Amino acid sequence: MDFSQFNKRRAASFNQQKQLLKKLSAGKTVLCETCQQPLKLNLAVDIAQKGLVYCQKGCTQIELEIT
Numbered sequence: 001m002d003f004s005q006f007n008k009r010r011a012a013s014f015n016q017q018k019q020l021l022k023k024l025s026a027g028k029t030v031l032c033e034t035c036q037q038p039l040k041l042n043l044a045v046d047i048a049q050k051g052l053v054y055c056q057k058g059c060t061q062i063e064l065e066i067t
């Protein structure tokens with residue numbers, strides 16, 4: 001297994017998540033890549049310091065670390 005590739009992918013998606021969270025918390029609309037519906041941010045999840053970004057159809061469900 002190529003760990004450098006693996007780490008790169010994780011870093012990229014972590015940055016994407018941060019960007020996503022930044023936009024959503026600033027009240028901007030971000031569309032789901034799959035269904036083009038606006039993504040919603042749910043901070044009322046029961047796991048501490050996690051937020052959930054999701055679309056209405058459920059094709060996007062991303063857990064975000066809120067720090």
Ligand SMILES: [Zn+2]
Pocket residue numbers: 032033034035036037055056057058059060
């Ligand atoms: Zn979707």
